[in-house]
Amino acid sequence: MDTNSGTNLPDHGPIGRSVAGLLDGIDEKHLAGPTPCPDYTVGELLAHVVGLTVAFRDAGRKALGPTTDTPPTEGLPPLPDDWRTALPVQMDELAAAWRSPDAWQGFTRAGGVDLPAEVAGLVALNELVVHGWDLARSTGQPYDVDRASLEAVLPFLEPAAASAETDEAPQGLFGPPVPVPADAPLLDRVIGLSGRRPDWRPGA
Numbered sequence: 001m002d003t004n005s006g007t008n009l010p011d012h013g014p015i016g017r018s019v020a021g022l023l024d025g026i027d028e029k030h031l032a033g034p035t036p037c038p039d040y041t042v043g044e045l046l047a048h049v050v051g052l053t054v055a056f057r058d059a060g061r062k063a064l065g066p067t068t069d070t071p072p073t074e075g076l077p078p079l080p081d082d083w084r085t086a087l088p089v090q091m092d093e094l095a096a097a098w099r100s101p102d103a104w105q106g107f108t109r110a111g112g113v114d115l116p117a118e119v120a121g122l123v124a125l126n127e128l129v130v131h132g133w134d135l136a137r138s139t140g141q142p143y144d145v146d147r148a149s150l151e152a153v154l155p156f157l158e159p160a161a162a163s164a165e166t167d168e169a170p171q172g173l174f175g176p177p178v179p180v181p182a183d184a185p186l187l188d189r190v191i192g193l194s195g196r197r198p199d200w201r202p203g204a
Contacts, residue, residue, distance in 0.1 A: 010125050012098050014146040016091030019049070019132035023084050025141045031079075034203075035138040036196045037131075042138050046087075047079040048072075049131050053090040056124035059110040059117075060097030071112040094124065122156045129153050130194045133187070137200055143187075150186045157193035 031043035108117045136143035175195025188198035
């Protein structure tokens with residue numbers, strides 16, 4: 001990735017629109033249901049996505065402060081009542097922030113961790129891809145991910161998965177990598193590297 005010229009930078013806009021497109025298909029009855037994240041219900045996962053879109057938007061802007069300084073271990077905020085309308089706006093704002101080549105330069109902060117801005121931008125993209133899949137599977141919806149986002153996320157996840165395989169208790173970024181055939185669809189390969197079963201369904 002070339003972070004100096006501003007070319008070939010990932011665009012968070014397409015995946016943000018894909019995730020936002022799931023929101024109308026999430027009913028109140030879904031909110032207490034399970035997700036591929038064992039610790040999160042659908043409502044809690046939505047609250048996590050609300051928080052991370054704000055944090056990574058501000059990380060891209062380098063507007064460091066309470067939204068970028070709070071570790072995720074401090075617990076989830078309550079799901080705001082306006083999440084259906086707020087999340088699409090926050091997705092657009094996040095994408096706009098990371099379209100600036102300056103966003104990818106130097107260092108920034110997210111979740112209370114200082115890290116290279118280039119890494120933060122990819123973490124944000126990965127979070128949207130994977131948690132969008134989580135929400136789609138949890139609520140029985142199709143999930144359309146642009147190929148450019150998947151191609152950016154796959155090599156980002158591969159080193160973490162390879163490193164995890166050498167540990168006694170492999171974790172990767174989200175959990176132990178799940179083996180997926182090399183010729184599987186690109187989305188399934190990304191999801192397997194994230195520590196999820198591509199065939200996951202509620203109750204399965």
